[in-house]
Amino acid sequence: MATSSETAMGQGTVRRGLSTALLRVRFFEPASILWVLLILFLLFLVASPFAHLLVVSFEKTGGDGFTLANYVTAYSRSRYLDGLRNSLMLGLATAVVCVAFALPMAWAVSRTNMPAKWLVWGTVLGAFILPPYLTAIGWILLAGPNAGWLNRMWMAITGAESGLFDIYTFTGIVLVIALNAFPYVFLFTKSALDLVSTEMEEAANILGANAWQATWKVTLPLIWPAILGSIIIVFLEAIALFGVPALLGIPARINFVTTQLWEFFGFPLRMEVAAAYSMPLLLITLLLIYAQRLLLSRKGYVSQTGKGGERRPIDIGPWRFVLLGYCTLIGVLAVAAPAYVIVQASFSKAWGRAMSWDNFTVIHYWQILFEQSMTQQAIMNSFMFAAAAAFLAIGLALAIAYLVTRRLVPWGNVLAFLCMAPFVIPGIILAIGFYAAYATPPVALYGTATLMILAFAARFLPIAYATSAAGMRSINPEMEEAVRILGGGRLTAIRAVVAPLLKKTLLGGWLLVFIPATRELSAAIFLVGPQTRVMSVLIYDMSEEGNFELVSALGGIILIATSFFVWLGFKLVGRDFMLRGR
Amino acid sequence: MFKLALRNLTKTYGDVTAVNQVTLDIQEGEFVSLLGPSGCGKTTTLRMIAGFIAPTDGIIEMDGQVLSSPKAMMPPERRQMSMIFQSYAIWPNMTVAENVGFGLKLRKLPAEEIKRRTADILEVVHMGQLAGRYPAELSGGQQQRVALARSIVVKPSILLLDEPLSNLDANLREEMRFEIRRLHDEFRITTVYVTHDQGEAMVTSDRIAVMNAGRIEQVDDPYTLYNKPRTRFVAGFIGRTNFLEGRRERDAVVFDGFTLHTDAFAGPAGDGSGAVTLSVRPQSMKLHGNAPGNPDGRCVIQGKVVERAYLGEHWDYGIAPNGSGVQLRVTALPIEVHDVGAAVWVEFDPAQVAVIA
Ligand SMILES: Nc1ncnc2c1ncn2[C@@H]1O[C@H](COP(=O)(O)OP(=O)(O)O)[C@@H](O)[C@H]1O
Ligand SMILES: [Mg+2]
Numbered sequence: 001m002a003t004s005s006e007t008a009m010g011q012g013t014v015r016r017g018l019s020t021a022l023l024r025v026r027f028f029e030p031a032s033i034l035w036v037l038l039i040l041f042l043l044f045l046v047a048s049p050f051a052h053l054l055v056v057s058f059e060k061t062g063g064d065g066f067t068l069a070n071y072v073t074a075y076s077r078s079r080y081l082d083g084l085r086n087s088l089m090l091g092l093a094t095a096v097v098c099v100a101f102a103l104p105m106a107w108a109v110s111r112t113n114m115p116a117k118w119l120v121w122g123t124v125l126g127a128f129i130l131p132p133y134l135t136a137i138g139w140i141l142l143a144g145p146n147a148g149w150l151n152r153m154w155m156a157i158t159g160a161e162s163g164l165f166d167i168y169t170f171t172g173i174v175l176v177i178a179l180n181a182f183p184y185v186f187l188f189t190k191s192a193l194d195l196v197s198t199e200m201e202e203a204a205n206i207l208g209a210n211a212w213q214a215t216w217k218v219t220l221p222l223i224w225p226a227i228l229g230s231i232i233i234v235f236l237e238a239i240a241l242f243g244v245p246a247l248l249g250i251p252a253r254i255n256f257v258t259t260q261l262w263e264f265f266g267f268p269l270r271m272e273v274a275a276a277y278s279m280p281l282l283l284i285t286l287l288l289i290y291a292q293r294l295l296l297s298r299k300g301y302v303s304q305t306g307k308g309g310e311r312r313p314i315d316i317g318p319w320r321f322v323l324l325g326y327c328t329l330i331g332v333l334a335v336a337a338p339a340y341v342i343v344q345a346s347f348s349k350a351w352g353r354a355m356s357w358d359n360f361t362v363i364h365y366w367q368i369l370f371e372q373s374m375t376q377q378a379i380m381n382s383f384m385f386a387a388a389a390a391f392l393a394i395g396l397a398l399a400i401a402y403l404v405t406r407r408l409v410p411w412g413n414v415l416a417f418l419c420m421a422p423f424v425i426p427g428i429i430l431a432i433g434f435y436a437a438y439a440t441p442p443v444a445l446y447g448t449a450t451l452m453i454l455a456f457a458a459r460f461l462p463i464a465y466a467t468s469a470a471g472m473r474s475i476n477p478e479m480e481e482a483v484r485i486l487g488g489g490r491l492t493a494i495r496a497v498v499a500p501l502l503k504k505t506l507l508g509g510w511l512l513v514f515i516p517a518t519r520e521l522s523a524a525i526f527l528v529g530p531q532t533r534v535m536s537v538l539i540y541d542m543s544e545e546g547n548f549e550l551v552s553a554l555g556g557i558i559l560i561a562t563s564f565f566v567w568l569g570f571k572l573v574g575r576d577f578m579l580r581g582r
Numbered sequence: 583m584f585k586l587a588l589r590n591l592t593k594t595y596g597d598v599t600a601v602n603q604v605t606l607d608i609q610e611g612e613f614v615s616l617l618g619p620s621g622c623g624k625t626t627t628l629r630m631i632a633g634f635i636a637p638t639d640g641i642i643e644m645d646g647q648v649l650s651s652p653k654a655m656m657p658p659e660r661r662q663m664s665m666i667f668q669s670y671a672i673w674p675n676m677t678v679a680e681n682v683g684f685g686l687k688l689r690k691l692p693a694e695e696i697k698r699r700t701a702d703i704l705e706v707v708h709m710g711q712l713a714g715r716y717p718a719e720l721s722g723g724q725q726q727r728v729a730l731a732r733s734i735v736v737k738p739s740i741l742l743l744d745e746p747l748s749n750l751d752a753n754l755r756e757e758m759r760f761e762i763r764r765l766h767d768e769f770r771i772t773t774v775y776v777t778h779d780q781g782e783a784m785v786t787s788d789r790i791a792v793m794n795a796g797r798i799e800q801v802d803d804p805y806t807l808y809n810k811p812r813t814r815f816v817a818g819f820i821g822r823t824n825f826l827e828g829r830r831e832r833d834a835v836v837f838d839g840f841t842l843h844t845d846a847f848a849g850p851a852g853d854g855s856g857a858v859t860l861s862v863r864p865q866s867m868k869l870h871g872n873a874p875g876n877p878d879g880r881c882v883i884q885g886k887v888v889e890r891a892y893l894g895e896h897w898d899y900g901i902a903p904n905g906s907g908v909q910l911r912v913t914a915l916p917i918e919v920h921d922v923g924a925a926v927w928v929e930f931d932p933a934q935v936a937v938i939a
Contacts, residue, residue, distance in 0.1 A: 480673035484658040485665040486685035500675040
C-alpha cells in the first residue's frame with residue numbers, strides 16, 4: 001500500500017513538473033530571444049572595446065603575457081609628458097577663452113535689449129555646422145604665416161616684411177578650438193540666465209545697487225554652476241580633439257595627447273603603448289563628468305527660484321551697440337571669415353591670389369565629384385557609413401530604451417549606463433579600443449566598412465539613446481498593452497503603435513547621429529583602411545599635402561550637406577531638434 | 583465550470599502585499615466589479631487576470647485551463663480577452679475605424695467582415711459618424727466610446743475595465759455607467775470591472791467584490807451588499823451608516839444607554855464573547871415627534887435632536903438617545919421637521935439592521 005501511494009505521488013510530481021515545463025515552452029515569448037541578442041550586441045559594441053583597451057595596455061607587444069612596460073614607456077619620455085601637459089593647458093585655456101566669448105553673448109541675448117539677437121543664434125548655428133577641422137583650415141587660410149589673408153593685408157597696408165599673425169602656435173590652436181566650442185558655454189549659461197527672474201535683480205536695485213552691480217553681484221553668482229558645468233564640457237572637448245591639434249600642432253611641433261596617440265599608431269605600430277598612454281585622458285574625463293553630475297545635481301540656486309518671476313530685458317542704453325559689435329566680431333571670427341575663405345578658396349585656381357574672374361574655377365568641385373575616384377569614394381563612404389551608423393545606433397538605442405523603460409529585463413539601468421558610456425569616452429580612445437578589439441585577428445575587421453559603421457554607431461549611441469529614452473517615456477505603456485490584450489505580440493505593438501508614435505523623435509535622433517557622423521574625424525582616422533576613407537580623413541590628408549583648394553572644395557561639400565540636413569531637421573522635427581538629446 | 587476562477591491569488595512587491603489570497607469565481611456572462619479604495623489592489627488583480635503581471639502565488643483559470651501560476655504565464659495576447667484602460671489607450675496614429683478594426687485585423691478576418699463589424703459596433707456606441715476621425719479630434723467621452731467599441735468588437739472571452747470612467751466629468755460618468763450596463767445586456771460578455779466608485783459598481787454589476795488592503799471582504803449582489811454588509815469595512819465603504827457597538831445579554835442587545843430586543847432581528851450572530859456590532863443605515867430609521875404605538879414589535883428608542891442640516895433632498899439629523907454617548911445619523915424627508923433640542927422617538931426597522939460582528 002505504502003509503496004504504491006508513494007509511486008503515485010512520485011508520478012504526480014513528475015507529471016506536474018513536466019506540465020510546467022510544457023507550459024513554459026507553450027507560453028514562451030519569441031521576443032525574448034531578440035532581447036538577449038540585443039544585449040549581447042550592446043556588450044559587443046561598447047563593453048568589449050573598452051575591456052580590450054584595458055587589457056591591451058598591460059599586454060606585451062605581440063600579445064603573449066602581461067607587463068607594465070607599456071606604462072613605463074608611455075610616461076618615460078619628456079616628449080610624451082609634454083603632450084599630457086600641453087593637452088591640459090589647452091583644455092584650460094580653451095575653456096577660459098570660451099567663457100570670454102560666450103558669456104557676454106548669453107547675457108546679451110537673455111537679459112538685455114540688444115538688437116539683432118538672431119545674429120547670435122546664427123553664429124551658434126554656424127559654429128555647429130563648421131566642424132573644428134574646417135575652422136582650423138579656414139584659419140590657416142586667414143592667418144597662416146606670410147600667405148594668410150590677414151598677414152598679406154597687414155603687409156600690404158604697413159609695408160612690413162613679414163606677417164603679424166601665426167596660427168601655428170599654441171595661442172592659435174586655443175583660439176580656433178574656442179571659436180568652435182563656445183556654443184556649449186553659450187547654451188548652458190543662457191538657459192541658466194533664463195531662469196533668473198528680473199525681480200531678483202530688482203530686489204538688488206531697491207537696495208541701492210545699479211544695473212551693473214546687480215548683474216555682477218546677483219546674476220553672475222546665480223549662474224555660476226552652469227558656467228562651471230560648461231567649462232568642464234569645453235575642457236573635455238578640447239583635450240579629446242584630434243583635428244585641430246593635428247592640423248596646427250604637428251607643423252608647429254607642439255605635442256598633445258591626441259597627436260601623440262596618432263604617432264603611436266604610425267609606423268611602427270605601438271598599440272599597447274597607445275592604450276597605456278590614453279589612460280590619463282580617460283581618467284580625467286570620467287572624473288570631470290562625475291564632477292559635472294555632482295554640480296548639476298546640486299541644482300544650483302537657480303532652479304529653487306523656479307521658472308516663475310517676470311523677466312524684462314534690461315535697457316543698457318548705447319552699450320547695446322557695443323555688445324552687438326562684440327557679438328558680431330565673434331560671429332565673423334568663428335563663422336563668417338573662415339567659411340568665406342574656404343568657399344572662396346574652393347572656387348579659386350590659387351587660394352592665395354585675389355578674388356577675380358581669371359582666378360575663378362569650379363575645377364576642384366568637378367574633380368572631387370566626377371574625376372577623382374578617391375574623393376568620390378570618400379564622399380559616398382561618409383554618407384553611407386553615417387546613415388548606416390545612424391540606423392544602427394537608433395535601432396539599438398530604441399530597443400534598449402524599450403527594455404529599460406518597460407522593465408523587461410533585470411539590471412535595466414546597467415544597459416542604460418552602457419548606452420550612455422561612450423559619451424564619457426573620448427572618440428579617439430573609443431577608436432583605439434575598437435582597433436584593439438576588432439581590427440586585429442581573430443575578428444580582423446580592419447579596413448572594412450563594418451568597422452567604421454560599428455565605431456560611429458558606438459560613438460554616437462548616447463545621443464541616440466537619450467533621444468529614444470525620452471521618446472519612450474512619453475508613450476503610455478497602456479498603448480502597447482491595448483495591442484497585446486487584443487491579440488498582438490510585443491513586436492506587433494512596437495510596429496503598429498510605438499514606432500509610428502515615435503516617428504518624429506526617431507527622425508530627429510537619426511539626424512542627430514547622422515550629421516556628426518558624416519564629419520567625424522578623431523575616431524575615423526584611427527580606423528580607416530584604403531577602401532574606407534571618409535571625407536574628414538581625406539581633408540586631413542590633403543591639407544597635410546598643402547592642397548588647400550581641393551580641401552576647401554571638400555569642406556564646401558561638407559558644409560552644404562550639413563546645412564541641408566540641419567534645415568531638414570528644422571523642417572521635419574522642429575526648431576529645437578538640435579537641443580534634444582543633449 | 584466557472585468562466586474565470588481566481589484561486590488564492592497573491593502578489594507581493596518586496597514587503598508590500600498588493601493582492602492577498604484573493605479567491606473569486608465568475609460565471610459565464612456575469613458582470614463582476616472589484617470595488618475598493620485606492621491602493622487596495624484592484625488594478626493589480628485585473629492586470630494579473632489580463633496576463634500583464636505574474637502572480638506571486640495562486641492561480642488563474644479560464645474555462646478550467648490554467649492561465650497564470652507563479653511558474654508559467656500565458657502572455658496577454660493569447661488570452662482572447664480585451665481590456666479598457668484608465669487612459670483609454672486609444673492609438674493616436676490610427677483613425678477611429680482603424681482603432682476599432684485593429685483587433686479584428688490581428689484575428690486575420692477578411693477585410694469585408696472587418697469593415698462590416700467595425701461599422702456595426704460604431705453604430706452601437708453612437709460613433710458611426712466619426713469613424714474617419716483621429717483620436718486627437720475626439721472628446722473624452724467619445725474616446726471612451728471608441729475604447730468600448732474596440733474591446734467589444736472582437737467578442738472577447740472576458741472584458742476587463744480599469745476605472746474607465748474616472749477621467750470623465752460627472753454628468754458623462756453618470757451616462758456612461760448605464761451605457762456600459764446596456765452594452766453588457768446586449769452582448770453578455772463576461773466582465774470584470776474595477777472601480778472605487780460604489781455608484782458605478784452598483785449600477786453596472788451583477789455582483790460586487792469589495793476589496794480592502796489586498797483582500798476580498800465580501801462578494802454579493804448590490805442589494806445584499808448594501809443591506810447585509812458582513813464586515814465593518816463593507817458597511818462603511820458602501821453608503822453611509824451608523825455603527826452601534828453593544829453586548830448580547832440573553833434576548834437583548836445592550837448598547838450605551840439603550841437596549842434593543844434580539845427577537846426583533848433576523849438571527850443576530852456576534853462572536854462568542856457577546857460583543858455585537860450593528861450597521862444601521864441613516865434612512866432605515868424613522869423619526870417621530872410623539873411616542874409611536876408599538877404594534878408589530880419594532881424597536882423604538884427616545885432621544886433628542888442635537889444637530890441638523892437641510893440638504894434639499896432630505897434632512898440630515900444628529901440624534902442623541904437619552905442617557906447615551908452615542909450619536910445617530912438619521913435622514914428624513916424634507917417634510918419631517920424637528921427642531922434642535924426637540925425630543926424625538928427613533929424607530930428601527932429590524933429587517934434593515936445588519937449584524938456585522
Ligand atoms: N509595481 C509595483 N511596485 C511596488 N508596489 C506596487 C506596484 N504596483 C502596485 N503596487 C502597490 O500595490 C498596492 C495596490 O496597487 P493597485 O493594484 O494599483 O491599487 P488600486 O488599483 O486598487 O488603486 C499599492 O499599495 C501599490 O503601491
Ligand atoms: Mg488602480
